[in-house]
Structures are given as C-alpha cells and as structure tokens.
Amino acid sequence: MNQASTSLLSLSIAPARVVRGDKALAQSGEAIAQYGNRPLIVGGEESLTTNASYWKPILEKQGMEYAIAFYSPDCSEASLATLREAVTTHQATSIIGIGGGKALDTAKLLAHQCHLPVITIPTSAATCAAWTALSNIYSDEGAFLYDVSLARCPDLLILDYSLIETAPTRTLVAGIGDAIAKWYEASVSSGNSTSTLIIAAVQQARVLRDILFQKSVEAIKQPGSDVWREVVDATVLLAGVIGGLGGAQCRTVAAHAVHNGLTHIATTHKSLHGEKVAFGILVQLRLEEMLLGNQLAVTARQQLLKFYGEIGLPQTLEDLGLGNITLAELQAAAEIACNPDSDIHRLPFEVVPQQLMAAMVSTSALGDRNLVEKNINIG
Ligand SMILES: [Zn+2]
Numbered sequence: 518m519n520q521a522s523t524s525l526l527s528l529s530i531a532p533a534r535v536v537r538g539d540k541a542l543a544q545s546g547e548a549i550a551q552y553g554n555r556p557l558i559v560g561g562e563e564s565l566t567t568n569a570s571y572w573k574p575i576l577e578k579q580g581m582e583y584a585i586a587f588y589s590p591d592c593s594e595a596s597l598a599t600l601r602e603a604v605t606t607h608q609a610t611s612i613i614g615i616g617g618g619k620a621l622d623t624a625k626l627l628a629h630q631c632h633l634p635v636i637t638i639p640t641s642a643a644t645c646a647a648w649t650a651l652s653n654i655y656s657d658e659g660a661f662l663y664d665v666s667l668a669r670c671p672d673l674l675i676l677d678y679s680l681i682e683t684a685p686t687r688t689l690v691a692g693i694g695d696a697i698a699k700w701y702e703a704s705v706s707s708g709n710s711t712s713t714l715i716i717a718a719v720q721q722a723r724v725l726r727d728i729l730f731q732k733s734v735e736a737i738k739q740p741g742s743d744v745w746r747e748v749v750d751a752t753v754l755l756a757g758v759i760g761g762l763g764g765a766q767c768r769t770v771a772a773h774a775v776h777n778g779l780t781h782i783a784t785t786h787k788s789l790h791g792e793k794v795a796f797g798i799l800v801q802l803r804l805e806e807m808l809l810g811n812q813l814a815v816t817a818r819q820q821l822l823k824f825y826g827e828i829g830l831p832q833t834l835e836d837l838g839l840g841n842i843t844l845a846e847l848q849a850a851a852e853i854a855c856n857p858d859s860d861i862h863r864l865p866f867e868v869v870p871q872q873l874m875a876a877m878v879s880t881s882a883l884g885d886r887n888l889v890e891k892n893i894n895i896g
Contacts, residue, residue: 528714529650529669530761532637535754537676542571542638545675546579552634552672553610557603558585559624560616568640571680572615584609588623591655597627604631611636611672617688618644618790619655625667626652634672641684642692642749643791647674648757659786661777670761681749682741687789687829689745692752693733694795694830699759700726701798701817702770706863710766718763725755733828771804771854771868772797774861775877778854779837782846788837795830796837799880800873801864807876808866822881832881847874 536545549556556576558565565572565585576583584607588596604612604627612631614624615638625646628635637647650667700722707715728751736748759767775797779785785793799821805814822832831837834847851870854861861868 526764528761528764529667531758532648532671532674533669534672535674535676537678537750537754539677539679541675541677542575542680543677545673546575548673548675549575549611549613549636550579550581552636554579554581555608555610556581556583556613556636557600557607557609557611557627558583558613558615559588559600559627560585560614560620562587562589564616564620564640568615568680568683571677572613572638583613588620590657591659592619592623592626592653593655593657595657596623597630600627601631604633609633613638614647616640618646618653621646622652622654625650625671626654626665629665629667636673636675637671638675638677638680639753640680641688642681642752643684643688643789644692644695645753645756645760647671647676647753649760651760655780658783659780661780666765670757676749676753678741678746678749681753682745686737686740689737689740689748689752690829691789691791691795692756693729693748693791693828694798695791696752696756697726697729697821698769698772698794698798699756701801702772703759703763703767705770705801705865706860707763707767708865712766714762714764715766718759718767721755721759721762725751725759728755730824733824737828768863769860770863771801771861774854774859775800775850775873777859778850778852779839781853782839782842782850784838784842788831792831792837795825796832796834796880799825799832800876803876803880803882804864804868804872808868808872818880834877834880847877851877 586600586603611634612624612628613636614621621637625635639647650670651664653664654662703719703722707719732744732748736745739745772794776793779793799818802814802818805811825832851873855870
C-alpha cells in the first residue's frame with residue numbers, strides 16, 4: 518500500500534450554494550438571512566458606498582442588524598486583527614464579503630478564523646476569489662506574503678450580473694488573464710498525475726482557455742450580453758471549479774510567482790492581479806523556451822501575444838507601467854519570485870533570478886528560432 522492511498526484528503530470543491538442571475542442579489546434576502554441576523558459586511562469603503570443600492574435595501578428589508586467594516590489598508594494581518602475585534606463587538610453571526618478579490622479573500626479568512634459562515638458577493642469578474650477555499654495575504658503596503666488554505670469554500674456565492682456589469686471593462690479583462698493562467702499553470706504543476714480529479718481539473722482548464730479564446734473579444738464589446746455572461750461565468754465560476762477539483766496538486770506555477778514578486782514593487786499596485794498574472798504567463802513560457810528550448814512554448818506565447826493585443830492585456834513590463842523601473846527593483850522582484858518556497862520551483866527545471874530577469878524583459882521577443890534566423894541573415 519503506498520502513502521497516497523493511506524493519507525486522508527479533504528476536498529473543498531465548490532461553494533455550498535451558488536445563486537446567479539440578473540438582480541440576483543435583490544432576490545437573495547432570505548438565502549442570506551439563513552446564516553443569521555447579524556452579519557458583518559466586509560469590503561472597501563469606496564466599493565461598499567458605490568454599490569450600496571444593491572446590498573443595503575436587501576438587508577434592511579430582512580430586518581437584519583448588520584455592521585460594516587473595511588479591510589484597509591489591505592488584506593493583511595493587521596486588517597484581520599481589527600476585523601476580528603469588529604466580529605466580537607458586533608457579535609456577528611456571519612460574514613458577507615462584497616467587492617473584488619482582496620475584499621473577498623479578507624472576508625473568507627476572517628470567517629475561517631472566527632468559525633462563522635461566509636457569503637461572497639463579487640462586484641467584478643476580475644478573479645475567482647468568490648469561489649475558492651484560499652486567501653492571499655499581503656503586507657499593509659500591498660506586497661504579497663503568503664496564501665492560506667481555508668477549511669471550505671464559501672457557504673453562499675451570489676453572482677449578480679447587473680452588479681458585475683457596473684464594474685470597469687478592465688476588471689473583466691484582468692479576470693480573463695487570471696483565468697487563462699489556469700491552463701498554463703495546471704498543465705505544468707500536475708505533471709504526469711494519474712489522479713482522476715487532477716486529470717479532470719487540467720482538462721477543465723483547457724476548456725476554460727478555449728472558451729476565453731473564442732468569446733472574450735465579443736464579450737468585452739457587449740457588456741450584459743449572453744456571451745459576456747458566458748465569459749463572466751468562466752472567470753468567476755469555472756476558474757474556481759478548477760482550483761477546487763485540482764486542489765494543492767493543481768496550483769500556481771511561474772505566472773503567479775512572477776505576480777507575487779511584482780507586488781513588491783510599489784508602482785505595480787496600479788495594475789490589477791490578473792494583468793500581472795497574464796504578463797507572468799508570458800514569462801513562464803519564455804522560461805520554457807530559453808531553458809528547455811521548448812518550441813511549443815514559442816507557439817503558445819505568440820498565440821497569447823496576439824490574444825492579449827486584441828483584448829488589452831499587458832505584453833511587456835512597459836505595458837504594466839514598469840518601463841522605468843531600475844535594475845535593482847527588477848532583481849528584487851525576481852529574487853522574491855525565486856525564493857525557496859515559491860511555486861516557480863514547480864517548473865520541471867531550475868530557475869535562478871538572473872534567468873527570470875532575462876525572461877521578464879523579453880516577453881514580446883520573437884521566438885528563439887526566429888532570432889537565430891535573423892542573426893544568420895544579418896551575419
Ligand atoms: Zn490569480
């Protein structure tokens with residue numbers, strides 16, 4: 518009997534319940550009330566104010582005694598300490614996270630720490646945070662520190678298309694970048710796994726990639742349309758399914774490691790999570806080209822560059838607003854991305870910071886084969 522058959526695996530595949538539709542929130546009062554009458558609302562100050570007409574009347578109609586708390590300055594240990602006090606003071610019966618990835622990650626981890634049910638209400642399609650049993654922790658300055666696996670996925674996810682439609686298009690584009698990374702990362706990190714659920718997760722990641730290749734351009738042009746909804750479902754729901762099915766063996770690789778390193782450069786805070794991850798996919802493929810001579814990676818990167826051009830994802834450091842960073846900053850980001858615990862080491866070859874820096878500055882390069890041909894022509 519091998520170890521795999523004796524170890525106990527706990528699966529957190531999906532939220533207990535997912536409600537979706539136009540004005541889904543307006544119809545979810547009773548579903549929310551099932552988790553108690555004293556919710557603590559967690560979100561960003563600006564977002565909660567802007568979206569108040571969506572969530573406030575519902576809670577008031579149910580006669581709920583809610584309190585509001587912000588996750589400022591970031592989804593950080595300090596914010597969580599303050600929020601735990603707010604839970605105690607309010608005697609909260611549930612946590613309701615309303616907002617983007619960081620708001621939802623904070624709400625989920627807070628609920629996990631306080632053993633309370635959690636309801637996630639995404640206000641954009643920028644990540645699958647509303648679905649997953651995972652939270653990313655940042656410093657108060659916004660630098661990625663580590664992630665935490667949670668005991669389970671949210672108790673209730675409310676996907677309200679009318680609310681998501683109010684978010685800037687750029688958030689959906691970023692969500693496409695984060696979701697498409699599932700294929701490039703899962704197919705590498707799962708290795709040659711023969712596990713049924715891992716194989717299923719990797720295949721779903723391929724389906725997700727194909728849906729995004731086929732529908733993203735049209736979806737971005739027509740917010741609120743059927744195809745737009747299909748792409749929102751892909752970034753918020755299907756991306757979450759893959760994380761849930763695949764679990765720890767189907768996690769992030771170099772694309773997210775590059776994101777994590779970049780968050781330590783203050784100027785990257787203007788770009789969204791999925792934008793940095795999208796750039797990170799190009800870096801990952803570039804590493805496979807440079808260090809393995811992988812021609813499939815060359816083809817995949819050229820295909821992505823074209824796709825990014827069509828939908829507005831960043832192709833280079835310049836596109837991320839990092840055209841003027843110093844060598845020292847680039848090196849610091851590369852060293853963080855290569856630290857011993859980093860998921861970059863899930864790549865089937867070793868990567869050192871210098872190689873990573875070389876990949877980061879050449880994401881839009883022609884394929885190596887083309888470069889060789891060019892050199893021959895010049896020579
Ligand atoms: Zn991500």
